[in-house]
Amino acid sequence: MSPNTLIAGPCSAETREQVLETAEGLTKLPLDYFRAGIWKPRTRPGEFEGIGNDAIPWLQEVKEKYGLKVCTEVAKAEHVEAVLKAGFDMVWIGARSTANPFTVQEIADALAGVDIPVMVKNPTNPDLKLWLGAIERIEKVGIKNISAIHRGFSVYEKTKYRNNPNWQIPIDLKQELPNIPLICDPSHIGGRDFLLLDIAQKAFDLKYDGLMVETHFNPSIAWTDAKQQITPFQLGELLQSLKVRGREEIAADEIIEMRSQLTTKDEEIIRILSERMGISEKIGNFKKEKNAVILQNNQWEESLRKNLEKASKAQLSPQFSNQLFRLIHQESIRIQAKTFSEDKNEQAN
Ligand code: PEP
Numbered sequence: 001m002s003p004n005t006l007i008a009g010p011c012s013a014e015t016r017e018q019v020l021e022t023a024e025g026l027t028k029l030p031l032d033y034f035r036a037g038i039w040k041p042r043t044r045p046g047e048f049e050g051i052g053n054d055a056i057p058w059l060q061e062v063k064e065k066y067g068l069k070v071c072t073e074v075a076k077a078e079h080v081e082a083v084l085k086a087g088f089d090m091v092w093i094g095a096r097s098t099a100n101p102f103t104v105q106e107i108a109d110a111l112a113g114v115d116i117p118v119m120v121k122n123p124t125n126p127d128l129k130l131w132l133g134a135i136e137r138i139e140k141v142g143i144k145n146i147s148a149i150h151r152g153f154s155v156y157e158k159t160k161y162r163n164n165p166n167w168q169i170p171i172d173l174k175q176e177l178p179n180i181p182l183i184c185d186p187s188h189i190g191g192r193d194f195l196l197l198d199i200a201q202k203a204f205d206l207k208y209d210g211l212m213v214e215t216h217f218n219p220s221i222a223w224t225d226a227k228q229q230i231t232p233f234q235l236g237e238l239l240q241s242l243k244v245r246g247r248e249e250i251a252a253d254e255i256i257e258m259r260s261q262l263t264t265k266d267e268e269i270i271r272i273l274s275e276r277m278g279i280s281e282k283i284g285n286f287k288k289e290k291n292a293v294i295l296q297n298n299q300w301e302e303s304l305r306k307n308l309e310k311a312s313k314a315q316l317s318p319q320f321s322n323q324l325f326r327l328i329h330q331e332s333i334r335i336q337a338k339t340f341s342e343d344k345n346e347q348a349n
């Protein structure tokens, strides 16, 4: 079964042939919109920045030849003017633009009084308010059909994702704006093709309203985002593999949604604990260098007291917090002691 709204097409429009061949492949799927980036926001200068205006007729051709609706990213008033003139069916605001209220306002002003659907990607940084603010700016100029696209967030730590999903942020967005459809972009979250299915499935389990998937007739030769693009055929397979739950399962749906939220939280706990233990190891090395003892009792008691106080304010039971922090402390000591004993082994060798 297909998701409610399906948007697919290449990261960038590269050549007329690439655009048309990809679109032709997609005609076999229940596609709602064909996407292709014409102006590409690149993190570093000197990279391919999109074909620009010259690609507009290629998307018009997709519309005429295959009867597909087309959309692209707009980042300036002049982009908006160009695509409105060309009769595009939808536009989206990219993650880097959403992070900048001046840019969003410029786009909003250019869209004022026009009846065109607009999708707003989450900002690159994990900030719900910026995302909401961008949507509000578009709403304020009279756009009625607005959707939100979840494409993940930049985090400094390395994770398996290109852009960390931080699922809680779109869940919170949905809570604030229950009537705005939420689309998942597993391509930019995953950054690699083999991650797409799991991300899309998770989005489905969280009752998203659709998917935007980067699709290229031959991803290996794509000019941008080659690792995350899939062929139209692979997209068909992905859609087939998605488990979409039936209406009769509504009660269970809610549990699945909550379990999914728990899994996200557990993943966060694991990441934070692992980072914390990494710091313990660094402290161990430092103490070893300074020839200091591992256990510094005063310091530990003081930090336990403060943590228990904070935990109690956060409504955690005293017994649970006490056990949890003692366990974390024990493990921290074990890791520090290991650094010391590794040193002894080295000396013994
Ligand atoms: C894109 O969709 O190709 C794109 C540039 O996305 P984002 O703004 O999410 O990085």
Ligand code: MN
Binding pocket: 011, 012, 214, 224, 225
């Ligand atoms: Mn891309």
